[in-house]
Amino acid sequence: MKGDSKHRGFATRAIHAGQQPEPVTGAVNVPIFQTSTYVQPELGAEVDFDYARVKNPTRTALEENVASLESGLSGHAFASGMASLTALFTTVRSDEHIIVSHNVYGGTYRLLEQVLDRYRLRASWVDTTDLDAVATAMEDTTRWVLIESPTNPMMDITDISAVCDVAHARGAKVAVDNTFLSPFYQRPIELGADLVMHSATKYLGGHSDCLGGVLVTNDPADAEWFAFVQKSAGAILAPFEAYLILRGIKTLPVRMERHESNARIVVDALADHPKVERLYYPGQHDHPGHEVQKRQASGFGAMVSFDVGSFDAAKAFLDNIEVVTLAESLGGVESLACHPATMTHAAIPQEELDRLGITGGLVRISVGLEDGSDLVEDVCNALGAI
Numbered sequence: 001m002k003g004d005s006k007h008r009g010f011a012t013r014a015i016h017a018g019q020q021p022e023p024v025t026g027a028v029n030v031p032i033f034q035t036s037t038y039v040q041p042e043l044g045a046e047v048d049f050d051y052a053r054v055k056n057p058t059r060t061a062l063e064e065n066v067a068s069l070e071s072g073l074s075g076h077a078f079a080s081g082m083a084s085l086t087a088l089f090t091t092v093r094s095d096e097h098i099i100v101s102h103n104v105y106g107g108t109y110r111l112l113e114q115v116l117d118r119y120r121l122r123a124s125w126v127d128t129t130d131l132d133a134v135a136t137a138m139e140d141t142t143r144w145v146l147i148e149s150p151t152n153p154m155m156d157i158t159d160i161s162a163v164c165d166v167a168h169a170r171g172a173k174v175a176v177d178n179t180f181l182s183p184f185y186q187r188p189i190e191l192g193a194d195l196v197m198h199s200a201t202k203y204l205g206g207h208s209d210c211l212g213g214v215l216v217t218n219d220p221a222d223a224e225w226f227a228f229v230q231k232s233a234g235a236i237l238a239p240f241e242a243y244l245i246l247r248g249i250k251t252l253p254v255r256m257e258r259h260e261s262n263a264r265i266v267v268d269a270l271a272d273h274p275k276v277e278r279l280y281y282p283g284q285h286d287h288p289g290h291e292v293q294k295r296q297a298s299g300f301g302a303m304v305s306f307d308v309g310s311f312d313a314a315k316a317f318l319d320n321i322e323v324v325t326l327a328e329s330l331g332g333v334e335s336l337a338c339h340p341a342t343m344t345h346a347a348i349p350q351e352e353l354d355r356l357g358i359t360g361g362l363v364r365i366s367v368g369l370e371d372g373s374d375l376v377e378d379v380c381n382a383l384g385a386i
Contacts, residue, residue, distance in 0.1 A: 018060070061242070095141065105177075155287070195218070263301070266375055318339060318382075337364065
């Protein structure tokens with residue numbers, strides 16, 4: 001995109017940032033550069049591309065695109081969201097410390113508690129909506145505070161700017177998993193965060209057809225390190241997946257608007273339904289994080305959780321949905337429902353699930369792009385089977 005793209009609108013950058021027309025043919029879409037290596041004109045010549053693990057033009061376009069959308073300095077694409085988190089944690093040395101939102105995706109818990117604990121990386125699980133708890137958990141060796149906001153699946157909202165103030169005062173950095181809202185609704189770097197992480201599998205890709213993860217940093221030293229990790233560890237995003245995610249991002253603004261408008265319709269139906277005991281959606285005025293979310297984001301997203309009281313009730317609901325699909329993942333064009341306690345958060349011990357409120361009756365829905373009336377009818381029919 002010619003000129004200074006930083007001042008262009010979000011939808012314009014979603015379509016154009018990092019995606020100059022291909023110079024040989026003028027192709028509008030970034031080609032899939034399906035190559036493992038590149039010709040070098042002579043021995044010792046400096047070239048932009050020498051080996052695909054280090055750099056690939058399709059992946060570079062995606063990295064520049066997401067960095068632009070997140071107002072960051074540098075983007076780094078990995079083979080999955082978990083691969084991107086693993087790369088983030090390589091910045092932490094043995095016996096150093098991180099603080100993590102206590103209510104996060106179960107895979108994050110598994111990575112820290114069952115893999116990286118072998119390397120003496122210490123994690124404290126903290127309610128990051130409580131600033132005093134964050135301040136109390138800080139240590140001299142704390143390197144990062146990792147936030148999910150909204151959290152998965154309880155939809156807790158953390159005041160990102162306030163946590164940044166607490167962390168930065170103690171010399172720690174703040175990373176935000178922004179998967180649930182996407183940069184369309186929330187841009188943590190603009191709120192003071194040092195890094196943003198995405199499972200690009202979700203809303204960025206948007207079509208449930210690929211895996212990917214992205215880190216966006218505002219720190220030149222971290223940018224250099226993540227590029228080195230891509231080269232050295234090799235868990236990079238393949239060019240075809242980069243192409244698919246780029247294609248998905250082009251429609252991110254219109255998809256997110258439709259996702260949220262459908263979510264509001266579904267939430268209205270759930271809020272008045274007698275089979276729903278508790279509803280978790282930050283767009284509700286009585287949600288404890290509603291005002292913080294209004295202040296730091298431009299929308300509430302399309303992730304909705306609700307409790308129907310028991311495992312048997314949740315099973316009856318999930319066994320009877322027809323338009324909504326029972327499946328892992330989220331953020332696709334189709335509506336997806338899951339049972340966090342036995343699916344996305346199965347790695348978390350039962351006593352911790354109980355403490356977090358992730359009960360056998362909890363259901364999470366990623367509201368898709370179907371006709372809203374069909375979604376409401378499907379959800380209400382399934383609730384009627386309880």
